[in-house]
Structures are given as structure tokens and as C-alpha cells.
Amino acid sequence: MSSMTICARFRPLSSKERRDHGDTVCIRCIDAETFLFKDEKDEEFTFSFDKVFYEKSEQAQVYEFLARPIVEDAVDAINGTIITYGQTGAGKTYSMEGPSILVCDEQKRGLLPRVVEGLFDCIKSSGGTMKHSIKLSMVEIYMEKVRYVEVEWLNLTQIHSLWGIKDLFDLSKDNIQIKESKSQGILLNGVTEISVSDPTEALQSLSSGIANRAVGETQMNMASSRSHCIYIFTVHQEVKRDDRLKTGKLILVDLAGSEKVEKTGAEGKVLEEAKTINKSLSVLGNVINALTCGSPGKANHIPFRDSKLTRILQDSLGGNSRTALLCCCSPSPSNALESLSTLRFGMRAKHI
Ligand code: ADP
Ligand code: MG
Numbered sequence: 245m246s247s248m249t250i251c252a253r254f255r256p257l258s259s260k261e262r263r264d265h266g267d268t269v270c271i272r273c274i275d276a277e278t279f280l281f282k283d284e285k286d287e288e289f290t291f292s293f294d295k296v297f298y299e300k301s302e303q304a305q306v307y308e309f310l311a312r313p314i315v316e317d318a319v320d321a322i323n324g325t326i327i328t329y330g331q332t333g334a335g336k337t338y339s340m341e342g343p344s345i346l347v348c349d350e351q352k353r354g355l356l357p358r359v360v361e362g363l364f365d366c367i368k369s370s371g372g373t374m375k376h377s378i379k380l381s382m383v384e385i386y387m388e389k390v391r392y393v394e395v396e397w398l399n400l401t402q403i404h405s406l407w408g409i410k411d412l413f414d415l416s417k418d419n420i421q422i423k424e425s426k427s428q429g430i431l432l433n434g435v436t437e438i439s440v441s442d443p444t445e446a447l448q449s450l451s452s453g454i455a456n457r458a459v460g461e462t463q464m465n466m467a468s469s470r471s472h473c474i475y476i477f478t479v480h481q482e483v484k485r486d487d488r489l490k491t492g493k494l495i496l497v498d499l500a501g502s503e504k505v506e507k508t509g510a511e512g513k514v515l516e517e518a519k520t521i522n523k524s525l526s527v528l529g530n531v532i533n534a535l536t537c538g539s540p541g542k543a544n545h546i547p548f549r550d551s552k553l554t555r556i557l558q559d560s561l562g563g564n565s566r567t568a569l570l571c572c573c574s575p576s577p578s579n580a581l582e583s584l585s586t587l588r589f590g591m592r593a594k595h596i
Contacts, residue, residue: 248536249568250594251310252279252587253297254575255335261576269575270583273298281587284580291587293594299575302351306339307358310568314494315362318479319370321490323560325497326355329525329589330572331582332469332501339570340498345451356475356496360446363477363494375482379437380446382412382453383420384460385552386471387520407524407552411436412453412473415460422555428491429559437478450475469501470521472553495560497553499525502589503582525589527551532569532593535562569593 254271272280278292295309314324328336342354367376385407411417413436421433440446453475461468475496482489500521527550534546548558561567571590573583 247566248532248594249294249310249566250571250590251295251297251306251568252291252293252571252573252590253301253306253335253339254299254573255338256299257576258333258574261574261578265577268577269299270577270580271298271575281584282577282580283584284577289584289587291591293571293590303339303342303353303355303358304351306570307355307362310570311355311359312362314566314568315359316366317566318477318492318494319363319366319376319481321479321481321492323493323495323563323565325495325557325560325565325567326359326570327497327499327528327568328570328572329499329502330586331503331574331579334501334572334574334579334582334586336498336570336572339572340496341454345454346447356450357443357447359477359494359496360443360450363479364443364446367479373483377480377482378440378446379478379480380440380449381432381435381437381476381478382450383432383435383474383476383556384410384412384457384471385474385524385556386410407520409552409556410460412456412460413438413449415456422552429493430556432476432556470518472500472524473498474556493560495557497557499528502586504585524551524553527554528557529589529592531557531561532567535567536594 257267257269270282274280276295278290279296281289281291283289297306311326314326318324328339330336338354340354341356342348342352345354345357363378370376387407408418409420409432411420417434417436420435423431423433425431438449440449457468457473477494479492479494480489481492502522502525504522527547530547530550531554534544546562548554548562554561559565569590571586573586
């Protein structure tokens with residue numbers, strides 16, 4: 245049985261949005277789960293989620309509702325996934341990392357440092373009956389190449405885009421392969437795994453991965469908003485007086501921006517890149533949808549294999565696992581179209 249929690253979060257208006265539109269926002273809160281959304285043609289839509297975090301919501305509230313249950317289960321060897329979705333600038337990374345992962349106000353700390361702390365707290369409170377260890381990996385899925393194949397006799401242009409997986413703890417490993425093992429499930433072949441024994445160590449490793457991501461970004465002339473960033477915590481649980489080893493995998497995903505690229509603004513590589521990103525996001529939507537729509541006892545096809553992203557997430561989205569999706573949006577009328585598309589993605593994922 246997999247459980248799915250889907251939430252929406254609106255960040256505060258940015259100063260630019262305020263300059264352009266004053267204090268106007270396109271949402272009206274009804275309650276903690278429901279709001280009205282007004283698009284640019286003044287048409288109103290009602291949306292309901294498991295929880296809505298409005299502009300004044302705090303990072304701690306998001307963690308408590310969306311992440312804490314998943315963290316507690318991971319220590320009990322139940323896999324989990326926490327995903328942030330939304331257009332670039334909507335608050336995905338702010339929700340995930342906070343302003344900085346190492347130093348920032350307690351109040352502003354993001355999900356990631358809270359998850360780290362939560363994992364170690366849970367381990368501590370599980371007492372002496374079990375021995376736990378935590379390993380950490382960090383990878384980025386980026387678009388490697390776009391190839392155009394002209395099939396002249398058919399008057400067709402086929403586009404092959406390839407996604408690569410890069411190890412953010414070791415940038416020399418930039419083409420990690422996904423493997424499936426009977427005993428361990430989905431594996432990233434040869435990926436660096438760092439054993440972390442306390443929150444400080446974990447945060448330092450994460451921070452080096454984040455710094456590496458920025459280095460790669462400059463080297464490849466690629467915006468981080470065009471790649472998916474994946475944080476993987478593997479929690480091993482060894483029951484004393486018993487030689488069983490159980491494992492819980494907790495994966496956090498800061499997705500590439502979901503924005504649609506305007507046909508007029510983007511050409512060639514940028515346009516193809518955007519199409520590919522949207523494809524991998526729509527595969528994610530299809531997978532989540534297939535998981536939530538599955539009728540009990542009836543096997544339905546879940547298209548995990550249609551993208552590298554969903555393949556990596558396969559055993560922490562499907563099976564006995566918990567998933568949380570945070571749909572991040574701007575509240576400004578100037579971003580209404582993208583916000584609407586983000587909210588619809590969330591609703592579609594939730595729809596049963
Ligand atoms: P994304 O990762 O989706 O591209 P960011 O997380 O980088 O977007 O957010 C864009 C900007 O908005 C950043 O300057 C960030 O600090 C700010 N921001 C996002 N969410 C919030 C929030 N909940 N509270 C305050 N500022 C926020
Ligand atoms: Mg970001």
C-alpha cells in the first residue's frame with residue numbers, strides 16, 4: 245500500500261511582483277485545505293489539497309505535516325519520497341533547503357536540515373534494541389545531449405534527448421547507471437555513498453553536494469532550474485539478537501522548473517530542453533496518477549520505466565511506501581498561468 249500526501253504552497257509576493265501588480269494576489273483562502281484561484285481572465289477555480297500552506301506559513305509547519313511521518317517511517321524501514329514541484333522561482337529550493345543549508349535562522353530552515361535532524365532523533369529514541377546507520381548520496385539528473393536525426397525520405401525530424409545522472413559527491417562520475425537488484429531494489433551503480441553519524445556530518449556532506457552542483461552548472465553552462473536534484477538517505481536497521489538487516493530509503497527531490505517555454509522566446513536547444521523536462525515531469529505525473537488510481541487487487545501498469553527520474557524513484561513511490569508532493573506556486577496574477585498548471589498537476593496526481 246502506498247500513501248500519497250499532496251499539498252500546495254504559496255510563497256510571499258516577490259518585490260518585482262509587488263512593483264508590477266501591487267498587493268494583488270490570485271488566491272483567496274477558504275480554509276486550510278481549500279482556496280479559490282482567479283486566472284488572468286477573472287475566471288475562478290476551486291482547489292482542494294491535503295493541506296494548503298499560504299504565504300505566511302512556516303517551514304516548520306511544512307515539515308511537520310508533510311515530512312515528519314515519512315521520516316519516522318524511513319527509520320522503520322519504509323521507503324519514502326518528498327518532492328517539490330513548480331515553476332522556477334516558485335519556492336521549491338527554499339522549501340527544500342531553506343536560504344542556506346548550514347547557516348540560517350532556525351525559523352527559515354528548510355525540509356532537508358529538518359529531515360536530517362528528524363532521522364537522527366528517531367534513531368536516538370529507538371533506544372538500544374536496534375542499531376541504525378545512515379548513508380547519503382546526492383545525484384543530479386540533467387539533460388546530456390540533444391540529437392536531431394533527419395529522416396529525409398519521411399520528411400521527419402526525430403529528436404533523441406538523453407538524460408545523464410551525475411554524482412554530486414564526485415563530479416567525475418557523470419554517467420551513473422540505474423540497476424535493479426532482487427535483494428536491494430533500485431540501485432545507482434557506483435554512486436558515492438557517505439556514511440554519516442550525526443546531523444553535522446550529514447549537513448556538511450549535503451552542503452558540499454550543493455556546492456558541487458553549482459560548479460557543474462557553471463562548467464556546463466546549464467541552469468540548475470533545468471535539472472532534477474535528488475537527495476538519497478539510506479537508513480539501515482539492524483535488529484540486535486537477530487541478524488536481519490532492514491533498509492528504509494528516503495528520497496528528496498527538488499525538481500526542474502515546470503514552466504512552459506514560450507515558442508517565440510526559446511529556440512533550438514532551450515526549447516528541446518524544456519520539452520524534455522516537461523516530458524520527464526509528465527511521466528512523473530502519470531506514475532503518481534497510476535499509483536493513486538490503481539484499483540485494489542487489480543494490477544495496472546505503472547510507467548516507471550518511461551523516465552530516469554521515475555525509475556530512480558520506483559521503489560520509494562510504489563510498493564509499501566509514503567510519498568509527499570509539495571506544489572510550489574507564486575501567488576501573483578502575473579504568474580497565474582504557471583501556477584494554474586502546477587495546481588492542476590497536483591490535482592491530477594491526487595485524483596482518485
Ligand atoms: P525555485 O527553487 O522554485 O526556483 P526558490 O526556492 O529559489 O525557487 O525561490 C525563489 C525566491 O523566492 C528565492 O529568493 C526565495 O528565497 C524566495 N522564497 C521562496 N519561497 C519562499 C517563502 N516561503 N518565504 C520566503 N521567501 C521565499
Ligand atoms: Mg531551485
